[in-house]
Amino acid sequence: MKNKILTLVICLSVIVAVLCFVACSSNALETYDTTFAHKYNTDVDNSAYTADLTGKTLTVGAVMVGDESEGYTKAHMDGINAAKAFLEGKGATVNIIWKKSIGEDATCATACQETISNNATLVITNSYGHQFAIGDTVAANPSVTFVSMTGDLAAGSGNANWKNAFTDIYQSRYVSGVAAGLKLKQLVEDGKLSASNYKGEDIKIGYVGAYPYAEVVSGYTAFYLGIKSVVSNVVMSVKYTNSWFDFNKENETAKALIADGCIIIGQHADSEGAPTACETAFDEGTLVYSVGYNVGMLQAAPRASLTSSTNNWSVYYTNLFYNKLTDAAIETDWHAGYEAGAVGITELNGKAFKTDISEEIAAKVAAIKAGTLHVFDCASFTVNGAHLTTYTSAYGMGGAECIKKVGDVYYFDESVLRSAPYFDIRIDGITESGAAAA
Numbered sequence: 001m002k003n004k005i006l007t008l009v010i011c012l013s014v015i016v017a018v019l020c021f022v023a024c025s026s027n028a029l030e031t032y033d034t035t036f037a038h039k040y041n042t043d044v045d046n047s048a049y050t051a052d053l054t055g056k057t058l059t060v061g062a063v064m065v066g067d068e069s070e071g072y073t074k075a076h077m078d079g080i081n082a083a084k085a086f087l088e089g090k091g092a093t094v095n096i097i098w099k100k101s102i103g104e105d106a107t108c109a110t111a112c113q114e115t116i117s118n119n120a121t122l123v124i125t126n127s128y129g130h131q132f133a134i135g136d137t138v139a140a141n142p143s144v145t146f147v148s149m150t151g152d153l154a155a156g157s158g159n160a161n162w163k164n165a166f167t168d169i170y171q172s173r174y175v176s177g178v179a180a181g182l183k184l185k186q187l188v189e190d191g192k193l194s195a196s197n198y199k200g201e202d203i204k205i206g207y208v209g210a211y212p213y214a215e216v217v218s219g220y221t222a223f224y225l226g227i228k229s230v231v232s233n234v235v236m237s238v239k240y241t242n243s244w245f246d247f248n249k250e251n252e253t254a255k256a257l258i259a260d261g262c263i264i265i266g267q268h269a270d271s272e273g274a275p276t277a278c279e280t281a282f283d284e285g286t287l288v289y290s291v292g293y294n295v296g297m298l299q300a301a302p303r304a305s306l307t308s309s310t311n312n313w314s315v316y317y318t319n320l321f322y323n324k325l326t327d328a329a330i331e332t333d334w335h336a337g338y339e340a341g342a343v344g345i346t347e348l349n350g351k352a353f354k355t356d357i358s359e360e361i362a363a364k365v366a367a368i369k370a371g372t373l374h375v376f377d378c379a380s381f382t383v384n385g386a387h388l389t390t391y392t393s394a395y396g397m398g399g400a401e402c403i404k405k406v407g408d409v410y411y412f413d414e415s416v417l418r419s420a421p422y423f424d425i426r427i428d429g430i431t432e433s434g435a436a437a438a
Contacts, residue, residue, distance in 0.1 A: 044315055044341040046086060049322050054091030056325045058122065061115025063108060065127035067100040070245050071294035072270040076126045076149070079313025083321050086314075092325055095119075104129025109137045116144055122324050124149065127244065128215065128420075138162045145330060147320065150215060152396055152420040155332050163330055165320070166215075166419040167311045168337025170222040171368050174375045176291050176309040176345050177226020178364050180205075180264045182357045183289060183306055184231045187263065190354075192287055196261035202429075205236040206257030208267040208274045210244045212432065214395060216268045218414060218421035222375050223266045223291070223309075224430055226364075229380070237262065240434035245270040251277045253434070258288050264306075266291045275301035289352065296346035306353075308346040315342040333419040338369045376412035378403065381427040388412075394422040 062080055066073035084094040097118055099111040108130045112123050122145045125134065131148040138146045138159050147163045148154060154162040184203065187193055197204055205227060209216045224236045239257060241249040250273030254265050258281045265288060267274045278290035279301035290301050292308035316334060323330050336342040348357070367373035378388045389410050391402045397417060404413040414423050426432070 044312065044318075046318060049086075049090070049318070051322075051326050052091055053087060053322075053325055056091070057093040057095070058087075058321055058325050059095040059097065059115075059119045060321070061097045061099065061112060061118075061120035061123040063099045063102050063111045063115070063123065063125045063130065065102060065104065065130065066245055066270065070270050071272075071292075072244070073100070073126060075294045075311050076313050079311075079315075079317045080124075082314035083317035086318055087321055087325065092321075094321060102130070105133055108133040112137050112146070116141055121145065122147070122320070126150070128213070135159075145324060147330075150420055152418055152422075155418065163332055163334070164419050165316050165331075165334040166415065166421065167313070167316070167342045168335055168415050169309060169311055169343050170218050170375055170414055170421065170423070171337040172309040172343040172345050173219045173222035174226040175361060175364050175368070176307055177223040177228075177266070178230060179226075179307050179345065179348065179357065179361060180223075180266070180289065180291050181227040181230025182360060183352060184227065184234070184264060186354050187287070188231065193263060194261075194287075197263045198261070199235055202233045202235040203231065204260065204262045205234050206254070206260070206262030206265045207236055207238040208250050208253045208257070208265065208269045209238050209240045209432075209434075210269050211242060212240060214424040215421045217426070218423035219268045219309075220266065221381075221423060221425070221427060221430065224427075225375065225380055227264065228429070234429070236430045238430060238432045240432065241269060242434070243269075247271040247273040247276075250274045254278060254290075255281070258286060263287065264289050264291065267293050270294060272297060272300035275305050278304035292346075298347065298349060302349075303351060305349050307348050310344055310346050312342050312344060315340050335415040335419040338365055374409065374411035376414060376423060378410040378412065381429075383425060383427055385428065388425070391425065395424050397422050 064073045068074050080096060087094055097115040097120055102108050102111045104127055112134055115123055124147045126149045128150045131151040131153050142161050145161050147165055150166050151164040154164040207220045209220060220238055227234055237257060239253045241253055243249055250269045250271050254274035254277035257265055265274055265278055275290040275292050275297040278288050281288050282304040289306050290297060290304045291306050294310055296308050297305040315336060388403060392399045394402050400417055402412055403410055412423055415421055
């Protein structure tokens, strides 16, 4: 009997020890669980759209590079559907002809023409490479308005029916970097970093990029400068996948950055590959955090995700559809940011932050909107050790001066001369690999 009791006691002790080990292991990296559920997409003001649209009809061809399963396209689809709902509430009929998972090749021109054959008078393509396939289609259909989202050919094409549009996403890239910087500051203060997280005196940050285009360079630089505004001693490694959307490539690229000791992983890539890699590493005992793009990544990375930089495409699509319905002029190069509610960050992960950072985030957003904070303030970065006061070498800009001076402040004036990003400067503190620099 004593042996049975002793055996039972031992078994219970083992069970308690195991449960304690599991509980302690699951909370070893983070012990707090406070919730700060804030979203920073500014409310949109549609009060300017006053016309009665009763009886008016618009048919739109929506040629998408992906579908609902891919964050970038989902953000566009959400924006289109929100614009449709708003304008139908004002009496219009808006028909959307969806063409999904359309490549950046001749199939794009075919898809566009198919929507036109079904009465579309407005055709949207949502990926940069689409524009190179549709020039002839644009020229052959002068009564149809074409909009190449993220494109840069419209103004110089000679086709009045071709437009470009892009948000000032670099603004919310910067703000998402500020959020990451505030988390990094907490980690430093709590002594959470290890030797592998440092390169000399600098803390290592990683970034999964799609292609070495200005759009990506602009975004990762803004993200880096956002972090650097909080924690100054950081360096960032950018690794390219040469694909906009490839879960496996993005996952493996993030894993390589994590293995190199990067403590924060940002991305300009459209899948959940990078956040998933961070979550897996986190669960295995490696401290690493993810900042996503387009959509919130909390479902994919409930412990490792901090937030995502995101677009609110409904701002542009509402403007575009309304102007088309009312025969108003449509801008050749449209851009907007926080001031219009066109960009933001998704919900902050309440389990990741020790304290509420909402005031710090809100202050940065307010400063951007007021024009007192310039994301690409030349005082905040150097190129070969020097601060820039002029830059006329941006790709595709024809030698235009891209740096503006206001008072004593020099800053790169992104997405003003053209909606698509043209910040292609490689600044000190960031290295690239995986693709030839463009």
